[in-house]
Amino acid sequence: xxxxxxxxxxxxxxxxxxxxxxxxxxxxxxxxxxxxxxxxxxxxxxxxxxxxxxxxxxxxxxxxxxxxxxxxxxxxxxxxxxxxxxxxxxxxxxxxxxxxxxxxxxxxxxxxxxxxxxxxxxxxxxxxxxxxxxxxxxxxxxxxxxxxxxxxxxxxxxxxxxxxxxxxxxxxxxxxxxxxxxxxxxxxxxxxxxxxxxxxxxxxxxxxxxxxxxxxxxxxxxxxxxxxxxxxxxxxxxxxxxxxxxxxxxxxxxxxxxxxxxxxxxxxxxxxxxxxxxxxxxxxxxxxxxxxxxxxxxxxxxxxxxxxxxxxxxxxxxxxxxxxxxxxxxxxxxxxxxxxxxxxxxxxxxxxxxxxxxxxxxxxx
Amino acid sequence: xxxxxxxxxxxxxxxxxxxxxxxxxxxxxxxxxxxxxxxxxxxxxxxxxxxxxxxxxxxxxxxxxxxxxxxxxxxxxxxxxxxxxxxxxxxxxxxxxxxxxxxxxxxxxxxxxxxxxxxxxxxxxxxxxxxxxxxxxxxxxxxxxxxxxxxxxxxxxxxxxxxxxxxxxxxxxxxxxxxxxxxxxxxxxxxxxxxxxxxxxxxxxxxxxxxxxxxxxxxxxxxxxxxxxxxxxxxxxxxxxxxxxxxxxxxxxxxxxxxxxxxxxxxxxxxxxxxxxxxxxxxxxxxxxxxxxxxxxxxxxxxxxxxxxxxxxxxxxxxxxxxxxxxxxxxxxxxxxxxxxxxxxxxxxxxxxxxxxxxxxxxxx
Numbered sequence: 001x002x003x004x005x006x007x008x009x010x011x012x013x014x015x016x017x018x019x020x021x022x023x024x025x026x027x028x029x030x031x032x033x034x035x036x037x038x039x040x041x042x043x044x045x046x047x048x049x050x051x052x053x054x055x056x057x058x059x060x061x062x063x064x065x066x067x068x069x070x071x072x073x074x075x076x077x078x079x080x081x082x083x084x085x086x087x088x089x090x091x092x093x094x095x096x097x098x099x100x101x102x103x104x105x106x107x108x109x110x111x112x113x114x115x116x117x118x119x120x121x122x123x124x125x126x127x128x129x130x131x132x133x134x135x136x137x138x139x140x141x142x143x144x145x146x147x148x149x150x151x152x153x154x155x156x157x158x159x160x161x162x163x164x165x166x167x168x169x170x171x172x173x174x175x176x177x178x179x180x181x182x183x184x185x186x187x188x189x190x191x192x193x194x195x196x197x198x199x200x201x202x203x204x205x206x207x208x209x210x211x212x213x214x215x216x217x218x219x220x221x222x223x224x225x226x227x228x229x230x231x232x233x234x235x236x237x238x239x240x241x242x243x244x245x246x247x248x249x250x251x252x253x254x255x256x257x258x259x260x261x262x263x264x265x266x267x268x269x270x271x272x273x274x275x276x277x278x279x280x281x282x283x284x285x286x287x288x289x290x291x292x293x294x295x296x297x298x299x300x301x302x303x304x305x306x307x308x309x310x311x312x313x314x315x316x317x318x319x320x321x322x323x324x325x326x327x328x329x330x331x332x333x334x335x336x337x338x339x340x341x342x343x344x345x346x347x348x349x350x351x352x353x354x355x356x357x358x359x360x361x362x363x364x365x
Numbered sequence: 366x367x368x369x370x371x372x373x374x375x376x377x378x379x380x381x382x383x384x385x386x387x388x389x390x391x392x393x394x395x396x397x398x399x400x401x402x403x404x405x406x407x408x409x410x411x412x413x414x415x416x417x418x419x420x421x422x423x424x425x426x427x428x429x430x431x432x433x434x435x436x437x438x439x440x441x442x443x444x445x446x447x448x449x450x451x452x453x454x455x456x457x458x459x460x461x462x463x464x465x466x467x468x469x470x471x472x473x474x475x476x477x478x479x480x481x482x483x484x485x486x487x488x489x490x491x492x493x494x495x496x497x498x499x500x501x502x503x504x505x506x507x508x509x510x511x512x513x514x515x516x517x518x519x520x521x522x523x524x525x526x527x528x529x530x531x532x533x534x535x536x537x538x539x540x541x542x543x544x545x546x547x548x549x550x551x552x553x554x555x556x557x558x559x560x561x562x563x564x565x566x567x568x569x570x571x572x573x574x575x576x577x578x579x580x581x582x583x584x585x586x587x588x589x590x591x592x593x594x595x596x597x598x599x600x601x602x603x604x605x606x607x608x609x610x611x612x613x614x615x616x617x618x619x620x621x622x623x624x625x626x627x628x629x630x631x632x633x634x635x636x637x638x639x640x641x642x643x644x645x646x647x648x649x650x651x652x653x654x655x656x657x658x659x660x661x662x663x664x665x666x667x668x669x670x671x672x673x674x675x676x677x678x679x680x681x682x683x684x685x686x687x688x689x690x691x692x693x694x695x696x697x698x699x700x701x702x703x704x705x706x707x708x709x710x711x712x713x714x715x716x717x718x719x720x721x722x723x724x725x726x727x728x729x730x
Contacts, residue, residue: 006706009706018383018407018409020378020406020407020408020409020435020438020439021406021439021442021444022406022444027407031396031399034396034399034400034705035399035400035708037705037706038705039705039706040705041385041386041387042383042385042392043385044383044385044409044412047409047412047427047431047435048435048438049434049435049436049437049438049439049442049444050438050439050442050444054442056438056441056442057438057442058434058435058437058438058441059431059434059435059438060431062412066412066424066425069414069423069424070385070412070413070414070423070424071414072414072423073385073413073414073415073421073422073423073424074385074386074414074415076421076423077386077414077415077419077421077422077694077697077698078691078694078695078698079386079387079414079415079698326443329442329443330443332442333442333443333444340399340402340403340404340405341371341374341402341404343400343708
């Protein structure tokens with residue numbers, strides 16, 4: 001790759017889960033940021049054989065003490081000059097608090113140089129109306145997110161954080177405004193919006209950078225949905241956002257923006273001109289290009305050969321359950337996102353998307 | 366990157382250490398293989414904050430049971446279709462045995478398809494005349510290396526494995542022959558040879574693929590030495606070798622080679638035409654290009670600014686020890702290999718090296 005396709009040099013501390021096989025958590029996020037040219041320090045919060053979508057896995061979780069100790073190891077050797085922290089899945093409320101303490105310490109170290117450190121937080125708690133963490137993780141997140149610069153909840157997590165049931169575009173706008181105001185978080189992206197009123201077969205992403213009066217400055221990007229469930233796409237989105245947002249800030253028409261706390265653009269900057277909006281369209285283009293290829297490869301793989309079940313050949317009761325399980329494993333494996341072979345597409349996507357401004361006064365109630 | 370710069374699709378299981386910050390062990394090896402297009406499953410044997418060359422670190426070691434459990438996690442979900450295994454540092458004799466069991470299991474699974482699985486083993490035990498593992502790790506390695514296809518000892522590790530003191534080129538040749546014969550290992554590379562008789566300021570790498578009579582088929586590559594100690598270069602060498610050796614076998618004039626057990630070329634193939642030799646010159650070219658850039662960046666970094674010691678300003682006794690420590694930390698950080706920004710150089714190095722045949726009958730006694 002020629003270096004002009006890389007983003008500006010960016011030192012990232014990425015705190016998330018590790019899987020031996022496949023691409024989710026830090027295994028996805030680190031690689032994606034590295035392929036864009038970021039120098040990534042990877043602090044792994046779990047060590048699993050594979051992602052939980054396979055419905056079985058082995059491995060261990062890091063304790064809060066282990067997470068803290070690894071960070072102390074960095075501190076004692078002066079290895080904490082990070083430009084960005086990306087924090088994702090933490091396996092307990094105590095681990096969330098430990099990650100929060102790391103983010104706050106890095107912020108404290110950078111407070112004399114506004115804009116020199118930025119914290120992107122993915123509040124991994126659940127999806128589709130269901131928590132997949134312990135109940136005590138929710139208040140732990142509510143405590144730490146007020147220190148983050150950008151959070152990336154999905155629709156369900158946005159509901160949990162804002163105490164707002166999202167049933168329409170206007171309740172979605174209220175939820176984002178609540179997140180800006182309750183937690184003083186300057187930037188929010190809702191990474192997957194699912195509402196009956198939206199265009200079918202389309203994925204809608206809504207983002208906002210707050211104005212000085214606390215109101216939301218909303219933009220929206222619609223992209224074609226792909227007919228497959230991929231694991232790790234949230235981590236991919238977050239990682240691409242780290243790289244592309246910093247790039248957008250460093251190439252912003254306003255040279256002072258990078259020295260502004262939390263990279264919040266002045267009120268007169270329209271939603272579609274925000275670095276967050278410019279970054280998001282690039283992020284989605286990269287994702288779409290790579291996921292489209294992944295889908296092609298997956299379909300080829302699923303068509304080729306028969307399902308592999310070691311030593312199982314029958315078709316009756318028990319065997320049929322075994323077959324179903326084996327088919328699910330095969331599908332999960334085939335749907336692993338193809339990051340490695342398509343680094344070029346991450347850097348130079350084949351498609352282009354547009355952000356549109358989205359004013360809440362235009363919204364149906 | 367255009368995909369034609371990538372090596373053939375290769376699924377690798379990489380078993381080695383993980384560090385949060387910097388590039389050694391699996392953190393180096395995984396990234397290097399990924400930048401060349403390999404799909405890497407990373408099974409981490411330790412979780413440290415940084416490499417031990419900093420002289421301080423925090424973190425934990427995986428137990429043999431944890432290593433085994435992660436592999437069982439892969440097995441139960443049919444995620445073990447690896448083309449290559451690369452095994453590096455394991456933190457105890459029991460961990461070495463656990464890694465050995467993984468390698469043997471993968472070999473067993475592939476035994477009906479000769480050449481479909483290849484095990485590259487870096488017997489990490491020590492350097493410069495000194496073991497840095499427990500004494501019981503040595504016999505553990507001696508037990509498992511007989512199952513490997515290629516081992517990559519440094520000069521000291523070659524001495525330990527061959528029970529041969531290497532003081533000359535001819536004792537070096539004897540050590541390699543002993544490794545071929547004692548352990549039936551088809552391929553060996555001694556990754557750094559240091560002998561008084563060799564050209565100064567030159568790094569010599571000696572490799573061999575055995576002939577059918579068990580004799581060594583030796584080649585030698587000399588490259589200019591760089592004036593800096595870099596950590597992780599052994600891991601970088603091993604990772605590049607995984608990718609480039611498989612590429613060399615897949616582009617070998619003999620299309621049957623890839624279906625031959627352990628990829629051993631017929632006896633009539635001269636040393637310099639071996640895939641191992643063709644791979645090694647490419648590997649060294651990539652390393653030289655990236656390390657040269659690393660050295661430039663390091664020198665710039667060391668020249669800029671004063672040593673950073675939080676809160677220490679004096680020059681007397683205790684402070685001076687503190688200063689020395691801080692300077693060492695700063696040097697270690699500056700010498701971290703710049704892999705991320707120079708993926709292009711890994712794929713397309715700027716220099717070219719040559720392998721020469723090296724016949725032991727030509728050697729001085």
